[in-house]
Amino acid sequence: MLAFYYGDECITFERTNRVNSIQRVLIKVYPDCRVCAHAPSTASDAEVLEAVKKRARWIYQQLRNFREQLTHITPRQYISGESYYYLGKQYMLKVLEAPEAAPNVKLFRGKLEVTVQKRNPKKVQALIESWYKSRAKEIFAKRLDAVINQTLWVTEQPPLHLRTMKTQWGSCSPNGRLTLNPHLVKAPCECIDYVILHELCHIAEHNHSEQFYRLMKQVMPSWEKVKSRLDGMAASFLNGIQK
Template sequence: MRALCDPDQPPLSFVYGDERIAFERVPRRKTSDRVLIKVHPDCRVVVSAPQDANNEEVLAAVKQRGRWIYQQLREFRQQQEHITPRQYISGESHLYLGKQYLLKVNVEPNQQQGVKLLRGKLEVFVRSRDTERVKKLLADWYKERAREVFARRLEVLLEQALWVDKKPPLRLLAMRTQWGSCSPNGRITLNPNLVKAPRDCIDYVILHELCHLAEHNHSEQFYRLLGQVMPGWEPVKERLDGMASRILSTQI
């Protein structure tokens, strides 16, 4: 999954068999004339290409790998089909800050409804057995935790972002293909589902967006800045991308 502002390059696509496959073009970070192609678990295709290569050259290189791209997409889609839909019943496992917590649904007619993190379990209190109610209470709990965690981490990480003069406005928005984004006027948007990921993954996304306040595209300067404030961010991003299908299979 991406935590990126929309790149300057327009979306490109090609046809393989009976499917049109769209891909995102981003500039290569290092001096090279090679085109690198990556298919992410969320079925997003990203192509890293030299900045001086025109779209026709990039498209030709991508088409040569069309069969491989198609096979990768098919494998990831098959994996997604086997994700068991949530039933929101006791015994299910739910993520929070990268850790697994068992869900326990407590039916208490006289107790206030809500969610508590107790003794390694996510305990939901409802007045009657109602799956939709459990789902709604849990979603609200995740959103509130996301609001608190993101605000706290933003405060901490701003100390590293010396190019930021004042704290940018922060909003939450559930997105299917992005962890976050940065608007032209400097507002940072984060996906509340990100609160299910480990803290270093959350920090990576926030720092990524803070870097966009200085560099508005994915240029060499952008990645240099990101590397300065978060050395070794690549494996963190890889881990987050690998969790994408699982995290986003249950949208908040």
């Protein structure tokens, strides 16, 4: 871990090495307030520290924004009355106890209804998480079909996988396999499209180069606005907490 001061605050960050040939230091601030600097392996710690300090004001602002979000959210208890997102809309949870019925989750009349044989928060949690993954698998496949024609460099449908992640919406492997976070299904469709297009752009450009951002501008001219919207919802979506 490396650290520096911005005003009276000591900001620590983790250094990781970039696997490509790009010589820039990429700085990321995550919703859980971790700060990471992805740097070329040839760069010294002093060089990385100097690059990070140049972005100190931006890092501080990002940390303040995420901390502000975290002060307005509470851990879930998986009981009736809580609010849950799906495709950008909020649904109130309604837990139904039915000893003879099969466990089930469904959207019904503006509510997320969970049927259990006996009230148990862990069981409710498991059912909701399974439902999100099932819906994510279907929705992501549909959105991939809807946007893939915009990426002319993609010649065949890439394989799509799900993986729950704490700090990422998605990733793209060197061989073109897309991995998306099932929590992303809580976001509006335009945000899902943004993440999918972002990863499809990585099939052509495996780093965040100027060419990468030119491709993003081509396929989604308003991507920065959409990204900002998604970033604002990240804490509640990724950490399983509610406002």
